[in-house]
Amino acid sequence: MPHILIVEDETIIRSALRRLLERNQYQVSEAGSVQEAQERFSIPSFDLIVSDLRLPGAPGTELIKLGQGKPVLIMTSYASLRSAVDSMKMGAVDYIAKPFDHDEMLQAVSRILRDRQNLQSTAVDRPASKPGNTDKNTVDNSNAEIGIIGSCPPMLDMYSKIRKVAPTDSNVLVQGESGTGKELVARALHNLSKRAKAPMISVNCAAIPESLIESELFGHEKGAFTGASAGRAGLVEAADGGTLFLDEIGELPLEAQARLLRVLQEGEIRRVGSVQSQKVDVRLIAATHRDLKNLAKVGQFREDLYYRLHVIALKLPALRERGADVNDIARAFLARQSARIGRTDLKFAPDAERAISQYSWPGNVRELENAVERAVILCESPEISADLLGIDIELSDLQDDFIGLAPQQSISSGNTSLDPTEDLSLEDYFQHFVLEHQDHMTETELARKLGVSRKCLWERRQRLGIPRRKTGVASEN
Template structure:
């Protein structure tokens, strides 16, 4: 069966030429003269890819891209324009475009791009199952929450994961950037290959170079045998470079070469080694400021920042605090062989009032401490650190007000409330409810049975 391509262009002659060209390559082609018509067609029928102009008289390609991906985040969309602009290209990629081509089109490149995006789309997981894979990939540390900020981040991951784009994950310390990297890898076409992690801040420059690229026997004192580096270990898979802002300048140049050419050299060797690695980098620094201060290479920054994904701080996810706290309490109670039912209303109120400068990691540590100190059925303010137990209330936005309304609930009631609300909002669609809750469908099924919510 021929792949179906939707061609969107308000230039009748150019659209007709593309239709003829694509059909000669074996594609089935539909046409749309503007973005509005394209969005309507995408909602009516399935396409394997969309090829759309950017500049159009009515709805332009960027707005059409947003609307189409909002309806189907897995749809590959290729943009074309006669107005070459780095800013437009980056905006398009950030919004979820598969690629960006400049007129006059290179037809060989166009054909290759369409074939690649269709092939990758067909081998990627179905959109309705993607969130399930993300949470299962996190293993015992699922991406948990139902706040709008977290939903937006998960939606962005859903769009970016199946691509080969380099991703720069930014955010404050403790927000869970490595968890995001694992989710990106697990939902990619490289999921069956290794995910290798390197902390760039943990090693001195000479050791970090060897860690990344490997070394030959005798390359330096103590190098008593050849060692393969992390790039080789991650070949075919994903390399996660944590704390990339801490990498020394001299080593940044070698990393740039590896990213641009797909080649590395072991320390002490002149022989290049070809590697196929997708790189995900993370930092809690503002790399633009680091570039201005000459502490980070500008060319490497732009190479890493093809796609930028910000992990929201916990203070912008107030609605998620009860669910996260419940998850950590259950995990640490089991680990310490304690039977703790939940948090007292006062303790949960304190958790909701605290601004969490250390983000999810700080919350996790606070709950672990509380579980260890707790000798009763409920965690109280006495088991929490003093600065959390006596936190002043922050300014209350809608999400914080909603979270505070949950403060008097016990742990299981919080979880049951979240499941009931989500099942009602989704019309009892279990797959969609599991996606919104950030859990697997099997986990949702077990919890529905646990709380007597399973329908016959």
């Protein structure tokens, strides 16, 4: 279980953050100042340090040195963003603005710990790789520094491109459906680049109100607009010397696109309300699930910006296109979630393995991670069943299974006989299979044969009006 140190002088904030982290299976210690933390704890023993920037006595940035390489997440108010930028240049792994959203904090903590774990795994794995050894373990180890799980051909091709592109300063456009792991690709590009020791600033363009996006990205001067009581550095400036990752760039307003284009063309920014420009050195990585070329054709995205971004394009495959990777990723998530709650006995039951491989995962890796986390929390036995994953395998995923159940037979019900290869609706397959077999199968057996959960089977019975037979089948507990 990861051990986190909170250093915050405001008792209410410190207590609330402690409760939040403990509810999410983290071990937490706390202190009200750097001095108190030094007196009470061995600071390098923690997995992560979360500290306010402004503390009584020494500032929170002192913990960067005292932590001896352990990641430090700095909390700061929006008004002191310039100080947050400085703290990252001093070695803080990231910063988060106060007041922070609980989900935002949990995501930041999870990501930082995951990145640290990936780096540690890389250090352990590298010596194991020997020239000429081509077994599966060697392939996995050779990709450890990228920090992405998967060995299907499209992902191996992706790794090759990442290694070629990372050392350059070329702009990169990462494309793929939501939840496929575009930020992981961006982090791999940053970590393998010459900018790895500088900050990587991640911005979700869809999460910032349109009225604030230019100020957030490019900063503003005092009095630039109502409420601008002080000058403020923007996130592009915060990424100076490092990498700027703009997620969902297709949501960026046209006015902000024009300013971003200037950054790419001239290497300079001008804060909102300022007449002076200043030079910045950033490497831009953008990501989107939208078709920017089509958006440019209809005037919703600047065509000149599109071509500036499209120097290198990396396309992430959807999870349903990655074959056996889905089960490997699920097992990795299971190991991570099991470790968080201190269980070592958990594994997927055979029906869960089948469900994971058959489900289409429209939410991709993000949906898979959530399903595994939910199953680990709810599981009371050593085996995680398909029911606990909470997924509803669509009939479209099961057509081949229906055909495979009786390759030389027809599915019949009453006076009707159906060949599975005929042009029938998928609901017809479901209905006739259930009516044919429910006299001699339990609900559990029916669900297993169909590759769905019992809950899903019940719901489809209700929707299609298929009553459950009371006779001819042994009762189930």
